[in-house]
Amino acid sequence: MESKTDERRTFIKKTIAALFTIGSGSLLYSVIHYFSPKQIHIQSKRGYAGIFDAETNRAKRKNNAFLPVKTSDGHFEIDLSKLPDGESAFMSLSDIPVIAVNRGDNYRIFNATCTHLGCLVKWDPSGKRFICPCHGGIYNEDGEVVAGPPPAAIKEYKTEVSGTFVKIMVA
Numbered sequence: 001m002e003s004k005t006d007e008r009r010t011f012i013k014k015t016i017a018a019l020f021t022i023g024s025g026s027l028l029y030s031v032i033h034y035f036s037p038k039q040i041h042i043q044s045k046r047g048y049a050g051i052f053d054a055e056t057n058r059a060k061r062k063n064n065a066f067l068p069v070k071t072s073d074g075h076f077e078i079d080l081s082k083l084p085d086g087e088s089a090f091m092s093l094s095d096i097p098v099i100a101v102n103r104g105d106n107y108r109i110f111n112a113t114c115t116h117l118g119c120l121v122k123w124d125p126s127g128k129r130f131i132c133p134c135h136g137g138i139y140n141e142d143g144e145v146v147a148g149p150p151p152a153a154i155k156e157y158k159t160e161v162s163g164t165f166v167k168i169m170v171a
């Protein structure tokens with residue numbers, strides 16, 4: 001039978017082992033995260049992201065279609081390796097609707113709010129344009145109005161590329 005001192009020693013050893021395991025896991029995670037490709041950082045405090053469904057004009061929520069999102073240091077980190085080339089992802093960042101388009105060699109990020117009456121635009125991959133389903137507004141791939149009633153372009157957000165990371169300033 002263990003004495004109180006032995007029990008205390010065992011407890012301390014187990015605690016140290018557990019802390020070491022947690023610390024190693026965090027370090028490993030950080031290293032993997034640093035080197036993993038196509039991560040996107042979005043500066044915001046709240047939000048979600050999903051693969052945009054052009055038919056329903058909504059982010060898909062089924063079958064793990066949502067992109068993994070992590071918050072870190074005041075940024076959102078979205079793994080865009082699950083976003084195929086040419087496709088888009090819809091996000092709500094600090095209550096701002098945002099649409100990210102994977103253009104193969106870069107990502108372009110726009111405010112998804114139509115400048116006409118505020119419906120959400122969707123990306124049309126085959127036409128390489130944004131379409132507003134409410135009144136037929138059409139924007140080109142640069143977000144400029146090409147048809148319909150919208151009075152102005154949709155806002156594009158600046159991105160900062162650092163290695164494999166893209167940081168987006170939504171403010």
Ligand code: FES
Nearest residue numbers: 114116117132137
């Ligand atoms: Fe988009 Fe009217 S709200 S065209």
